[in-house]
Amino acid sequence: MTDVAAGSGWPALRVDDWEPTRRSLHMWTQIVGKVRLAHAPMVNHWWQVPLYVSPRGLSTSAIPVGTGSFDVEFDFVDHVLSVRVSDGGADTIDLRDVSVAQLHAALLDSLGALGIDTSISKGPNEVEPAIPFVDDNHAGYEPEAAQLFWRQLIQADRVMGQFRARFVGKVSPVHFFWGSFDMACTRFSGRPAPPHPGGAPNCGDWVMEEGYSHELSSCGFWPGGGAEGAFYSYAYPEPDGFADAAGCPEGAFYDNGFRQYLLPYEVARQAADPDALVLDFLEFSYGAAADLMGWDRRALETDPQRWAHKSRLS
Incomplete structure (x- = not known):
């Protein structure tokens, strides 16, 4: 793994060197993406479900809820998952030392506490095997x-x-x-x-x-x-x-x-x-x-x- 200073260009990152982190992020982004899927109206080609590169990491962008909105962002500077609501509510989940199952529970609990009731499908898509999120104890995150x-x-x-x-x-x-x-x-x-x-x-x-x-x-x-x-x-x-x-x-x-x-x-x-x-x-x-x-x-x-x-x- 090769480090670079922020803004210095195209970093080297061998796939084999970050596989535990890569697997965690794949499952975590699926959980966050499914939260967006649960609340955003359908758009052709599923354009309502992706994430977007942000100045801090990866973001859902604004998601409608009731008469307001919220977003969820992977912050790869402070290494937290941030939830922000248009009524001023907010919460963060530390990404270090968290399993797939733990992040799944923490995010749904956080959304519920902020008044955003959310239900998502139980497991990931486009992977095999598709371990249900609640049963996936994989943990691995290198900042x-x-x-x-x-x-x-x-x-x-x-x-x-x-x-x-x-x-x-x-x-x-x-x-x-x-x-x-x-x-x-x-x-x-x-x-x-x-x-x-x-x-x-x-x-x-x-x-x-x-x-x-x-x-x-x-x-x-x-x-x-x-x-x-x-x-x-x-x-x-x-x-x-x-x-x-x-x-x-x-x-x-x-x-x-x-x-x-x-x-x-x-x-x-x-x-x-x-x-x-x-x-x-x-x-x-x-x-x-x-x-x-x-x-x-x-x-x-x-x-x-x-x-x-x-x-x-x-």
Whole structure:
């Protein structure tokens, strides 16, 4: 594990070096995500359930409750889970030396004490085995590892946000899905897609059918692939020829098992210009999918600097 000073760039974090913390965070984010799912109104593609990178860690953003709102945030600076309510109520749970079962109980108790009655499903999704939260005694949290993970997410969120800004069609926020434990941003052509076959462990096929209801090109960062995680990009439905598209950036490749393009995080981190390499990878993989699927790219894409000359004069 390699430490870095705050703000110094792309940190190194080998997946094998932080597995206990990674497993804790995966289960904890599922618990917090399910709290958001229990209260937020349905949005297409499940966009009401992800978490978001914040200046302190990962946040639900505001969740409606009654005539007010609340949020839940993993604070990887002070290493607490914070609950804040619009009526002024607040609570924190220390993340150190807490098992999955203990955090599950503490969060639901905290919400109840703050007047937010909450019921969530008993176990995690998209993992096997799916141990019920109340029975999961796994404990493992290294503050240093959590901070390095969060700094990885800051970089991914920042660069993927630049990529998102180049699209004026239907596009998701850059958000963190707790089921698959990855950051994602998805562009859509506007056309419906064939029903997704599903198959994710401990996750109803109808969940995937909603998520993939329309033709898409999706990219993201998964802190579990490769030595230090990986950026990824795929298309649904995948067009013929996608795996063999010309122009793949050096260091990236198509993985036949995952059926997506991958750029190992360590390749990006060690590049002379990590931002440029990741953006090249995202543009290449999206462009290959969009061209092969016949998207109207002139109508869907834009220059995020299109008003810069005006703002300089104002």
